[in-house]
Amino acid sequence: MFGLIGKMRAHPGNRDALLEILSKGTASMPGCLSYVIARDPEDPNGIWITEVWDSEDSHKGSLTLPAVQAAIAEARPLIAGFDSSVRTEPVYRIGN
Amino acid sequence: MFGLIGKMRAHPGNRDALLEILSKGTASMPGCLSYVIARDPEDPNGIWITEVWDSEDSHKGSLTLPAVQAAIAEARPLIAGFDSSVRTEPVYRIGN
Numbered sequence: 001m002f003g004l005i006g007k008m009r010a011h012p013g014n015r016d017a018l019l020e021i022l023s024k025g026t027a028s029m030p031g032c033l034s035y036v037i038a039r040d041p042e043d044p045n046g047i048w049i050t051e052v053w054d055s056e057d058s059h060k061g062s063l064t065l066p067a068v069q070a071a072i073a074e075a076r077p078l079i080a081g082f083d084s085s086v087r088t089e090p091v092y093r094i095g096n
Numbered sequence: 097m098f099g100l101i102g103k104m105r106a107h108p109g110n111r112d113a114l115l116e117i118l119s120k121g122t123a124s125m126p127g128c129l130s131y132v133i134a135r136d137p138e139d140p141n142g143i144w145i146t147e148v149w150d151s152e153d154s155h156k157g158s159l160t161l162p163a164v165q166a167a168i169a170e171a172r173p174l175i176a177g178f179d180s181s182v183r184t185e186p187v188y189r190i191g192n
């Protein structure tokens with residue numbers, strides 16, 4: 001499995017709109033085992049995204065999906081920056 | 097929902113054993129929506145755990161489960177330290 005853990009910052013006042021856009025574009029992505037979008041309660045502009053894919057190729061493939069590309073384009077003006085991005089190798093996962 | 101993103105370090109040479117212990121204790125925890133244990137490919141001792149719970153109370157409750165307490169006790173000698181721990185508010189989640 002292939003995982004990603006990343007934190008981005010919305011421009012002030014834009015986090016909720018950005019959360020909305022990000023969740024729209026990620027509804028059905030082949031090979032995506034888990035995709036979680038979360039607020040950072042300590043940072044009013046912070047958003048965490050944690051992902052698990054069956055393979056890195058599936059993740060790369062998702063970036064070509066029209067819905068994902070549309071979401072990225074719509075989200076870009078609202079994003080102030082990316083604070084961290086970590087690649088992981090999930091070895092165990094439970095999730096319903 | 098309530099989320100946690102944390103990184104721990106195993107004592108050198110103990111990561112695989114620690115991964116095994118951590119996955120054993122977390123098989124069935126009421127209110128746990130997602131629990132992912134992953135290697136950090138850049139850090140030979142690094143382990144990432146990302147969690148989503150239906151509530152913070154469910155997470156607290158899990159710490160009283162015998163299987164979780166046994167896993168914590170078994171894991172503790174293999175843990176060198178905790179690098180980071182972030183609380184999150186998941187707002188969107190997909191996972192099969």
